[in-house]
Amino acid sequence: xxxxxxxxxxxxxxxxxxxxxxxxxxxxxxxxxxxxxxxxxxxxxxxxxxxxxxxxxxxxxxxxxxxxxxxxxxxxxxxxxxxxxxxxxxxxxxxxxxxxxxxxxxxxxxxxxxxxxxxxxxxxxxxxxxxxxxxxxxxxxxxxxxxxxxxxxxxxxxxxxxxxxxxxxxxxxxxxxxxxxxxxxxxxxxxxxxxxxxxxxxxxxxxxxxxxxxxxxx
Amino acid sequence: xxxxxxxxxxxxxxxxxxxxxxxxxxxxxxxxxxxxxxxxxxxxxxxxxxxxxxxxxxxxxxxxxxxxxxxxxxxxxxxxxxxxxxxxxxxxxxxxxxxxxxxxxxxxxxxxxxxxxxxxxxxxxxxxxxxxxxxxxxxxxxxxxxxxxxxxxxxxxxxxxxxxxxxxxxxxxxxxxxxxxxxxxxxxxxxxxxxxxxxxxxxxxxxxxxxx
Numbered sequence: 001x002x003x004x005x006x007x008x009x010x011x012x013x014x015x016x017x018x019x020x021x022x023x024x025x026x027x028x029x030x031x032x033x034x035x036x037x038x039x040x041x042x043x044x045x046x047x048x049x050x051x052x053x054x055x056x057x058x059x060x061x062x063x064x065x066x067x068x069x070x071x072x073x074x075x076x077x078x079x080x081x082x083x084x085x086x087x088x089x090x091x092x093x094x095x096x097x098x099x100x101x102x103x104x105x106x107x108x109x110x111x112x113x114x115x116x117x118x119x120x121x122x123x124x125x126x127x128x129x130x131x132x133x134x135x136x137x138x139x140x141x142x143x144x145x146x147x148x149x150x151x152x153x154x155x156x157x158x159x160x161x162x163x164x165x166x167x168x169x170x171x172x173x174x175x176x177x178x179x180x181x182x183x184x185x186x187x188x189x190x191x192x193x194x195x196x197x198x199x200x201x202x203x204x205x206x207x208x209x210x211x212x213x214x215x216x217x218x
Numbered sequence: 219x220x221x222x223x224x225x226x227x228x229x230x231x232x233x234x235x236x237x238x239x240x241x242x243x244x245x246x247x248x249x250x251x252x253x254x255x256x257x258x259x260x261x262x263x264x265x266x267x268x269x270x271x272x273x274x275x276x277x278x279x280x281x282x283x284x285x286x287x288x289x290x291x292x293x294x295x296x297x298x299x300x301x302x303x304x305x306x307x308x309x310x311x312x313x314x315x316x317x318x319x320x321x322x323x324x325x326x327x328x329x330x331x332x333x334x335x336x337x338x339x340x341x342x343x344x345x346x347x348x349x350x351x352x353x354x355x356x357x358x359x360x361x362x363x364x365x366x367x368x369x370x371x372x373x374x375x376x377x378x379x380x381x382x383x384x385x386x387x388x389x390x391x392x393x394x395x396x397x398x399x400x401x402x403x404x405x406x407x408x409x410x411x412x413x414x415x416x417x418x419x420x421x422x423x424x425x426x427x428x429x430x
Contacts, residue, residue, distance in 0.1 A: 024395045057288075144288030149295075174390070178359075179273075205357070212372060213390040 028162065028172040028214060036101050040162075041126035042089040043106040045133040050080040053136060053155060056143040065146045072189050073152070077138040080196075084203060088132050091207075095215060096130075103130070121165050128171070132210065133159045137203075139195060140179055154180040154198035156206040160214060176209035178202045246314045246407040249321035249415050255329045257423055261349045261379070263332035264342060267319045268354040274307040275360035275367050308403050310358035310369055310410065318411050319353065322418065331422070344380050352376040353418065366400030369393040369410045375418055377425045385425040389417045 032038075052070045054063060067074070089105035096103035104124045110116040117129050140155035141148055155178070162172040180202035184194045276299075299306045319337060326335045332349065344350060354374040361368040370392050377385040391413045393406045401409065 025392055062285075144292060145285045147285065147288040147292050149292060174392075181273075209370070209372065209390055212388045216388060216390055 023170075023173055025175060025213075026170055026173040028216070032171060033099070036099065038101050038103075038128055039124075039126040040093075040096060040101065040103040040128045040130050041106050041120050041124040042092045042096075042103055042130045043120055043132070044085060044088055044109050045112045045131065046109040047082050047085050047134045048136060050077045050082070050138040052077060052138055052152060053140045054143055055140060056149060058143050058145060062143065062146045066143055066148070069146075070141075073139065073192065073195075076190065076192055080137060080199065082134070082137070084207070085132075085134050088207070091211070092130055092132070092214070095211065117163070117165060127166055128162060128164050130160070130162045130214075133161070135159055135175075137199075139199070151182060151186045152195065153182065154195060154202040156180075156199070156202040158206045158210055160210040162214070172214060174210060174213040176206040176213070178205045178209070180205065246317045246404065246411065248324070249318060249408070249411045251325040251329075251415055251419065255325075255331055255419060255423075257331050257426055259332050259349065259426060261332055261347050262334045262336075262345075263326065263349045263351055264336060264338040265319060265323055265326075266338050266341070266350055266352040267315060268352060269312055269315055270354065270356040270372075271358070272309045272311050273357070273359040274309045275362045275365070277306050277308070277363040308360045308363075308367055310355075310360055310371060310407065314407055314411070315355050315358075318414065321411070322353070322415060325415065325419075344378060346380050348379070350376075350378040351422075352378070360403075360406075366396050367393075367403045367406045368396075369406050371410055371414060373414060375421045377422070379429070382429055385421075385428065387417075387421045387424070389414065389421075391417065 052074050054066055054070070058066070086107065086109070089107060093103040093105040104126060106120050106124060110120065112131070112133060117131070120129060121127070134157075136155060136157040138155055139152040141152040142150055157175070157177045159175045160172065161170060161174075163170055180198040182194050182198045186192065186195050188194060323335050323337055326332060333347075338350075342348075342350065352375070354376070355371065356374055357370075357372040359370040370390065373389045373391065375385075375387045375389065391410050393401070393409050394413075396406070
C-alpha cells in the first residue's frame with residue numbers, strides 16, 4: 001500500500017477508535033453485596049470552579065465574545081455553595097455502614113492521582129476506594145458562533161467510581177450528567193434566583209443518581 | 219488515493235446532512251425477553267404504573283460558525299419549533315412507558331410467572347392471592363440529538379403482598395455506549411427498555427427468594 005493511502009487509513013482508524021477511549025459505566029455486581037467484608041474509604045476530588053459552559057459551533061473569537069457577555073453570570077456562578085459536595089463521603093459511608101460494610105469517609109479533597117489514592121488507603125486502612133468526582137457545575141448554553149441557541153440550563157456532572165486498590169479493578173463507575181431547564185426568566189442579575197433554584201435541582205438529581213446507581217437493586 | 223479521498227468526502231457529507239435533517243420521534247416497538255424465567259408464583263399479579271418527571275431532548279439544526287448564518291439558522295429553527303414543538307421534542311414519556319408496561323405484562327403471561335397478570339391503573343385492595351407490582355418512572359431524561367439521545371431512567375419497583383413488608387428496588391438505567399456514530403432515538407428507547415425489563419425480572423426473582 002502506498003504511504004499516502006496508509007496515512008488516510010490510520011486517520012480513519014483513529015477517528016473510529018476515539019469512540020472507544022472513554023470509560024463506560026460499570027454496574028456494581030451482585031457479588032459485592034453478597035460478601036460484605038469490605039473496607040472502603042470514601043473520598044472526593046477537588047471541586048472545579050462553578051461556571052458557565054459554552055458548547056456548540058464556536059471559533060476562538062466567538063468564544064471570547066460570548067464569554068465577555070456572560071461575565072456577570074460567570075461571576076455569580078463562581079460563588080455557588082459547594083458544601084453539599086464535601087458532605088458526600090459522609091452520606092455514602094453512612095449508607096454503607098447501614099448495610100454492615102466498614103466504610104470511612106475521608107474529608108480532605110484530593111487530586112485524582114494514584115499516589116493520592118494509595119495515601120488514603122494507608123491512612124484509613126482500607127482496601128477499596130469509593131471516589132466521587134465533581135466534573136462540572138454551573139450552567140450550560142449552546143451557541144452557533146456568538147448567537148445563543150437557547151437559554152442557559154443549570155448543569156451538574158459527577159462521576160462515582162469504586163476501585164479495588166489491590167488490583168486496580170474498577171468495580172463500579174457511573175457518570176451522572178444533569179441539565180435542568182430554568183423555570184421562568186433566567187436573566188435576573190445580580191442573584192439569578194430562578195437559575196439558582198434550577199442548579200439546586202440539578203445537584204440534587206446528580207447526587208441521587210449516583211446514590212441510586214451504587215445502591216441500585218439494594 | 220482518489221478512492222480513499224472520495225470515501226472520506228462521502229463520510230463527511232453524510233455526517234453534515236444527518237445534522238441538517240429533523241428527526242421525527244419514532245414509536246417504540248414492544249420489548250421482548252428471550253431468556254427463560256425460572257419463577258412461577260401461584261398468585262394473581264396486578265401491574266400498576268406511575269409516571270413522574272420527563273426531561274426532553276431536542277433535535278437540532280446544524281449551526282454554521284459565522285454570525286449571520288447562525289442568526290438565520292437560529293431564527294428559522296426557533297420558529298419551526300414554536301409551530302410544531304412535538305416534532306422536535308424527544309421523551310421517554312407516557313407512550314413509551316405504556317408500551318413497556320404492556321410488554322412486561324406480555325412477558326409475564328407468556329412465561330407463566332403468575333397465575334394471572336393484568337394491568338391496573340387504580341390502587342386496589344390487596345387480597346391474600348394478589349401481588350401488586352408497581353413500576354414508578356420517577357424521572358426519565360433524554361439528551362439532545364447531538365448527544366445521540368442518550369437516555370437515563372430512574373425507576374422504582376414496589377412489590378406488595380399481604381402480610382409482607384413492601385419489597386422495593388431502585389434502578390438507574392442508562393443507554394449503552396453507542397459508538398462514534400451513535401444510535402437513533404428508536405434504538406435508544408429499545409436499549410433502555412430492554413435493560414429495565416432485565417432488571418425488573420431480576421427484581422422479581424430477588425423478591426420471590428426473599429419471601430420463601
